[in-house]
Amino acid sequence: MRLVVTAGPGPRWRSRPVDDAGTPTAAPVTTGAFPGAEAPAGAAGAVRVVWADTAAAYPACRAAGVRVGRCHDVTLAEGLLLGHEGRWGRPRSPAAAWARLTGGAEPADPVAAVPGTPADDGQDSLFDAGPRAAAPLPPGVDALDVLVAVHADQQARIADARAVSPGFGLLVAAESASALVAVELTEAGLPWRADVHDALLLDALGPRPRHGGRPARMQALAEELAVLLDAPGLNPDSQPDLLRALRRGGVPVTSTRRGELARVEHPAIEPLSRYRELGRLFTANGWAWREQWVRGGRFRPEYVPGGVVSGRWSSRGGGALQIPRAVRGAVVAPPGHLLVVADAGQLEPRVLAAMSGDAGMIAATRQGDLYAALAAEALGRPDARAEAKVGLLSAMYGGGAGSASLAALRRRFPAALGLLEDAARAGEEGRSVRSVLGRTSPPSPDGPDGPDGPDGPDAEAAGSRSRAYGRFTRNFVVQASAADWAAVLLVGLRARLHDLGDGARLVFFQHDEVVVETAEPLAAQVVAAIADAGAEATRLVLGDTGVHVPLAATAVRSYADKP
DNA sequence: TGGGCTTGCGCC
DNA sequence: AAAGGGCGCAAGCCCA
Numbered sequence: 001m002r003l004v005v006t007a008g009p010g011p012r013w014r015s016r017p018v019d020d021a022g023t024p025t026a027a028p029v030t031t032g033a034f035p036g037a038e039a040p041a042g043a044a045g046a047v048r049v050v051w052a053d054t055a056a057a058y059p060a061c062r063a064a065g066v067r068v069g070r071c072h073d074v075t076l077a078e079g080l081l082l083g084h085e086g087r088w089g090r091p092r093s094p095a096a097a098w099a100r101l102t103g104g105a106e107p108a109d110p111v112a113a114v115p116g117t118p119a120d121d122g123q124d125s126l127f128d129a130g131p132r133a134a135a136p137l138p139p140g141v142d143a144l145d146v147l148v149a150v151h152a153d154q155q156a157r158i159a160d161a162r163a164v165s166p167g168f169g170l171l172v173a174a175e176s177a178s179a180l181v182a183v184e185l186t187e188a189g190l191p192w193r194a195d196v197h198d199a200l201l202l203d204a205l206g207p208r209p210r211h212g213g214r215p216a217r218m219q220a221l222a223e224e225l226a227v228l229l230d231a232p233g234l235n236p237d238s239q240p241d242l243l244r245a246l247r248r249g250g251v252p253v254t255s256t257r258r259g260e261l262a263r264v265e266h267p268a269i270e271p272l273s274r275y276r277e278l279g280r281l282f283t284a285n286g287w288a289w290r291e292q293w294v295r296g297g298r299f300r301p302e303y304v305p306g307g308v309v310s311g312r313w314s315s316r317g318g319g320a321l322q323i324p325r326a327v328r329g330a331v332v333a334p335p336g337h338l339l340v341v342a343d344a345g346q347l348e349p350r351v352l353a354a355m356s357g358d359a360g361m362i363a364a365t366r367q368g369d370l371y372a373a374l375a376a377e378a379l380g381r382p383d384a385r386a387e388a389k390v391g392l393l394s395a396m397y398g399g400g401a402g403s404a405s406l407a408a409l410r411r412r413f414p415a416a417l418g419l420l421e422d423a424a425r426a427g428e429e430g431r432s433v434r435s436v437l438g439r440t441s442p443p444s445p446d447g448p449d450g451p452d453g454p455d456g457p458d459a460e461a462a463g464s465r466s467r468a469y470g471r472f473t474r475n476f477v478v479q480a481s482a483a484d485w486a487a488v489l490l491v492g493l494r495a496r497l498h499d500l501g502d503g504a505r506l507v508f509f510q511h512d513e514v515v516v517e518t519a520e521p522l523a524a525q526v527v528a529a530i531a532d533a534g535a536e537a538t539r540l541v542l543g544d545t546g547v548h549v550p551l552a553a554t555a556v557r558s559y560a561d562k563p
Numbered sequence: 564t565g566g567g568c569t570t571g572c573g574c575c
Numbered sequence: 576a577a578a579g580g581g582c583g584c585a586a587g588c589c590c591a
Contacts, residue, residue, distance in 0.1 A: 237586060239570055257571065280572065283585055308581060312575080319583055322574040348575095399579040467577075475580035479575090511575045511581095 002072065003036050004050040004151060006143045007057055014144045018050070022152025028144055034061050038069040048072055050151050052094045052134060052143075054179035055304075062187050067498075073176040074147060076306060077154050080172055083440040084161045086432065093135035094143075097150045107135040165438025167484070170540060174437075174487040175306055181490055181506060182303035182313070188507045189298025190320075190331055191339075191517065196558075197290055197330035204326070205278055208287050215282055221275040228268040236275050284319060285327045293318035297334075303509070310476055311439045311483035312511055321510050331559035333517060340504075340526045341562045342553035343513035344534065346370045347485065348478045349392055350549050354542035355436055355481055358415035365548045378412035379405060395420055396478050398471030420474050427473025428466045435480035436541060444469045485541045485549070486512050492533035500525055515559065523555040 002022070005015045015035040016028040029035070036049035049071040051057050061068060078092040090096065096106040137146060161168040201208070206216030214222060226234040231245040242256050251266045258276065261269050283289075293299055299318060307314030315321050323331075333339045344350075349370055353361035364373035375381055375388035384405075391405030395417055410417040423433045430444040446462055446469075490509060493516075497504045503522045508515035518526045534551030542549075554563055 235587090239587070241587095255570080276571080280585095284573070284583095310581065312581065314582060316583085319573075319585095322572090322583065324573055326573095343575095394579070397580045464577080471580065479581065482575095513575085 001046075002048045002050050002151075004144065004148050005034075005036050005057075006052070006147055007060070016144060016148055018148060018151065020155065022148065022155045024148060034064060034066045036068055036071075037061075037066045046070060050074065050147065052147060054176065054183065056134065058180060058183040059187070062183060068180055069495075069498075070173070071176045071180060072151065072154075072172065073179050074150055074154065076175045076179060077158070077172045078150075079306065080168075080175060080439060081154060081157050081161065083442070084165065084168065084434075084438055085157070086440075086443075088440075088442045091135065094147055094150050095135040095137045097153070098137070098141075098146045101149065101153055104138065110135055161438060165434060167437035167541065170488065171435075171437035171439060171484060174484070174491050175311075177491040177494065178305035178313075178487050181494055181509065182305050184494075185303050185506060185509060186300050188505050188517070189300040190508050190515070191334055192290070192294045192297060192299045193330050193332045194290060194294065194297070196332060197327060198287075200327060200329055201281070201286060205282055205286070215278070218275060218278050218282065221271050221278070224271050225268055225275065228271065236272060237279065242272075281324070281326055284322075285324060289318065305487075308483075309442055310480040311435065311487065312479065313509070325560070328562075329558055329560035331515075333557055336520055337517055338520050338523045338555040338557065339507075339559060340516040340518055340523060340530065340553050340555050341513070341559065342530045342534075342551050344486070344489070345550050345552070347482045347512045347549065348396060349374075350547055351436070351481045351485060351542065352396065352416050352419065352478050354545040354547040355477070356415040356419040357545060358413050358419075361413045361416045362545055362547050366546070368550075374409065374413075378408045396475060398424065398474045419477065423477045424470040424474035426470075427476075428470035430466070430469070431473075433473045433477050435477065435484050437481070437484040439480045439484065441473055441476045441480070481541075482512065485537050488541050489533050489537040489551075490514065492536045493530060496529035496533055497526070500529065504529075518555075527553040527555065 002018045002020065003015050004018055005013055007013060012030055012032055013035050014028055014030050017025045019025055036047055039046060046069055049068050051071060051074065053075045054071060054073045058068060074094050074097070075092050078094075078097050082088060082090050082092060090100070091106050091109040093107065093109055096109070098104070099106040137143060158169055158172060165171075205218065209215055213219070222234065222236055225236055226232055229245040229249045231241075231248070234245055235241055239256055243253070246253055246256065246266075246268070249266070249268065251264055251268070253260050253264060258273065261272065293301070299320070301318045301320030302316040303320070304314045304316060313321070331339070349361070350365045353365050360377065364370055364377060367373035369385070371389040371392070372382060372385045374392060375384040379388055387405045388409070391403055391409050394403065395406055395409065426433050427441075427444065430446060432441045432443060434440050445465055490506075493514060494506065497506065497516065500522055503519035504516055504526050506514060507517045514530065516526050516530070530551060530553040534549060538547065538549045556562055
């Protein structure tokens with residue numbers, strides 16, 4: 001059963017049951033308690049909540065102790081549908097969808113407040129921040145009626161989309177459930193030990209500077225650099241100053257990027273590299289970062305499912321998806337608990353193997369290390385793992401078209417490489433591409449044939465843009481399909497952890513990696529749940545291609561102990 | 564002073 | 576010939 005739900009007015013909910021086509025089966029009702037709470041385990045008739053915006057509505061449910069089992073997020077579904085229908089960029093709120101249905105003016109989507117900026121409400125906890133604003137409906141129009149109508153329309157459009165992309169219904173369900181997971185992840189937070197973090201910082205940087213300024217280790221390196229480059233008072237954080245000093249000192253560089261500096265010989269390069277490394281730790285994940293983002297022993301970023309066009313998540317606040325290895329030691333399970341950490345190794349090439357049906361590459365996925373297998377089979381040298389890896393990654397990222405290993409991979413795995421080249425050609429010609437479940441790439445900036453046609457006055461610049469878009473679509477097919485797999489994994493794992501009771505919960509998710517915090521006695525069951533969820537994701541998303549996606553889960557005390 | 568831009572780099 | 580996909584974030588720079 002589906003239950004269309006809107007909040008308010010006041011601390012009340014309005015709801016109306018509908019069937020799978022979206023047709024109402026009873027009259028609307030108003031209740032004080034949330035009407036879509038998950039039924040007790042074993043009860044018949046699981047409810048799918050249909051609502052406008054999980055990110056806006058679900059935190060209040062959680063605060064009231066309510067868990068939603070399944071949902072249909074009308075805003076996220078609208079975004080997926082618009083993309084699939086080639087109508088990228090239109091506003092995706094229920095109000096906008098309703099305007100398209102009725103011929104009204106589409107309101108623009110509201111912009112979410114960024115935590116920690118002046119637009120934020122300034123409350124201490126991200127989780128307590130008020131819900132984001134909804135796009136306005138015309139006066140006199142009933143929000144529940146709108147939601148019922150838009151949902152019914154979406155169900156019909158999803159049926160149409162499935163004729164092209166059979167997995168599209170799964171994609172909408174997984175995207176909606178991902179939004180539930182995102183709210184629950186923020187609520188749970190990642191355990192963060194301030195004392196361990198302090199010890200790491202002290203060891204690397206020296207004591208915290210009392211009155212601003214650089215930590216001792218960085219200051220010493222800055223002074224050493226000033227001497228080595230004969231540039232008194234040099235600020236290594238100033239790129240123009242640094243570049244001038246390097247060039248004056250006879251270092252022939254045109255930028256100060258690490259990669260370029262690594263190619264030249266100079267006594268200043270090593271201390272500069274060390275200064276940068278420490279500076280990164282200090283500014284991105286130092287004491288100030290912890291004071292801003294860690295509360296009560298937990299790091300609670302805000303997650304944005306589908307925040308990346310490829311369907312990957314993005315995050316707001318504290319760089320949650322870029323926690324460097326150097327500080328992962330501070331992520332420690334509380335007493336009596338463990339962290340079960342799992343990531344899908346080499347997910348993107350495995351997804352590529354399945355999508356292309358390349359028999360050779362599928363067979364290679366059944367060996368433990370895919371890149372080593374590719375090296376043995378395509379290059380004839382099992383020890384050339386690094387070369388095979390770079391070759392395949394550049395095939396998926398659009399780089400280094402001329403490399404010898406790429407040519408060898410193309411000969412040995414023609415279907416897999418052909419899929420990437422087809423995707424790149426589609427992009428260069430201004431066409432969209434789709435993930436395995438049907439997420440669709442945004443249109444080329446120039447559309448088919450570029451802004452002026454193939455021979456227009458800006459043909460050179462348009463050609464460059466078209467090649468760039470080709471690299472994007474080349475990557476999109478694998479990145480977005482890997483995100484499809486990961487979303488289905490996450491949703492299946494959420495359900496399995498719920499079945500284990502209150503002792504285990506997801507606390508982190510990053511592209512192809514999950515962290516579950518669990519009471520120690522449940523750890524073995526969590527490991528099994530992850531393996532089950534991975535196998536299910538592979539079956540549902542990649543079908544019975546025979547592709548193997550390893551998802552090794554390990555129980556550890558600290559995130560840094562992950563093998 | 565504030566905002567937008569560039570540079571550099573962490574994660575996948 | 577151009578030359579590596581997707582992000583978020585901090586600091587410096589530059590100009591209004």
